[in-house]
Amino acid sequence: EVQLVESGGGLVQPGGSLRLSCAASGFTVSSNYMTWVRQAPGKGLEWVSVIYSGGNTYYADSVKGRFTISRDNSKNTLYLQMNSLRAEDTAVYYCATFKHWGQGTLATVSS
């Protein structure tokens, strides 16, 4: 059974950093494309970033230059390093293959 379990969310001040993790089981992270999708409170879904099996990475314009997606093949885990956080980055962050989704982790940016 495929499972994706996110962690690392929390409360951070504007300008701060968070590192989200997504531990995968039941499939190999490096053999799939993996994405991060976020959802601000009461809002719709927003694609954030993708890492392809070959290692290429892409970002939404709203996070480009501030967020970095990566993976650790030995741990079968996906990461999202979020720097220079803003209030508008407050959201539930999901890792997903789009067929499979994690339960999400809430990142709150507030002073």
Add this chain to the structure above:
Amino acid sequence: DIQMTQSPSSLSASVGDRVTITCQASQDISEHLKWYQQKPGKAPKLLIYDASNLETGVPSRFSGSGSGTDFTFTISSLQPEDIATYYCQQYDYLFTFGPGTKVDIK
């Protein structure tokens, strides 16, 4: 960037009604479109991929059609458990979600 629009933004229908949602892409995306169902507090669930293919285990009352820029999602007979927000998503170039359609029971 490819932009996605959906209509309506919300709808109310009776149990058993046929419900239709439309999704439009700002440029030709072939059939690179997915539909998701999201219930409050839950992660989205994939229903349809490649515009018209039903994901395994999804009830047959859900269907999708279209290609190019115009797509349609249909629930043939609305059930109480279908109350949710539905999103389209293009994956022709990177990924973009539509704004969503909230479906309620009248």
